[in-house]
Amino acid sequence: xxxxxxxxxxxxxxxxxxxxxxxxxxxxxxxxxxxxRQDPGKGLTSLLLIQSSxxxxxxxxxxxxxxxxxxxxxxxxxxxxxxxxxxYLCAVNGANSKLTFGKGxxxxxxx
Amino acid sequence: xxGVIQSPRHEVTEMGQEVTLRCKPISGHDYxxxxxxTMMRGLELxxxxxxxxxxxxxxxxxxxxxxxMPNASFSTLKIQPSEPRDSAVYFCAxxxxxxxxxxxxxxxGTRLTVV
Numbered sequence: 019x020x021x022x023x024x025x026x027x028x029x030x031x032x033x034x035x036x037x038x039x040x041x042x043x044x045x046x047x048x049x050x051x052x053x054x055r056q057d058p059g060k061g062l063t064s065l066l067l068i069q070s071s072x073x074x075x076x077x078x079x080x081x082x083x084x085x086x087x088x089x090x091x092x093x094x095x096x097x098x099x100x101x102x103x104x105x106y107l108c109a110v111n112g113a114n115s116k117l118t119f120g121k122g123x124x125x126x127x128x129x
Numbered sequence: 130x131x132g133v134i135q136s137p138r139h140e141v142t143e144m145g146q147e148v149t150l151r152c153k154p155i156s157g158h159d160y161x162x163x164x165x166x167t168m169m170r171g172l173e174l175x176x177x178x179x180x181x182x183x184x185x186x187x188x189x190x191x192x193x194x195x196x197x198m199p200n201a202s203f204s205t206l207k208i209q210p211s212e213p214r215d216s217a218v219y220f221c222a223x224x225x226x227x228x229x230x231x232x233x234x235x236x237x238g239t240r241l242t243v244v
Contacts (some may be wrong), residue, residue, distance in 0.1 A: 038229070061237040115160070118174075119173075
């Protein structure tokens with residue numbers, strides 16, 4: 019059974035800092051990995067999708083990498099801003115087209 | 130497109146009552162997913178449909194839960210009878226073609242409280 023882990027559960031950083039959010043998964047037989055952002059009381063917004071054949075994807079200040087063999091992904095946020103404060107979830111798409119989610123990392127960027 | 134639309138946004142009901150959650154996927158998307166989110170267990174897949182046909186309902190917790198997709202633009206998740214432990218945020222998501230290759234788009238969720 020696929021398990022996705024995100025540690026730590028919460029992170030607080032000062033504005034302007036570059037930061038890395040980690041995600042690990044137990045079964046490397048995945049089709050893709052997706053990073054989402056969730057604001058309090060809101061739904062999930064897709065940030066980046068990395069196919070299993072890719073190593074990384076970039077969107078603006080965000081860069082996500084994937085090392086399928088080691089079961090790891092990272093989300094890099096450059097020059098963090100208070101507006102980046104949210105919960106970030108990673109999800110892997112494996113057998114039967116199911117997305118398995120981590121529990122998320124709650125990020126707080128202090129002004 | 131307005132995205133995935135869920136209704137109601139909030140639902141408070143008494144234990145034992147029937148609850149129906151509704152979802153309108155993005156037009157043209159042929160996969161629809163129902164998820165439940167709780168603090169303890171995070172996001173869990175309950176059931177998903179492809180071309181209106183249920184493909185995998187192994188995540189549905191009990192027979193009290195049922196889901197239907199009568200057409201490509203509408204799905205319901207029903208809980209009957211509801212219990213306090215069903216309190217959670219329920220999300221609907223949709224994707225186009227093969228979800229192994231494309232991203233999933235989520236609705237805003239329905240926050241269900243059973244008292």
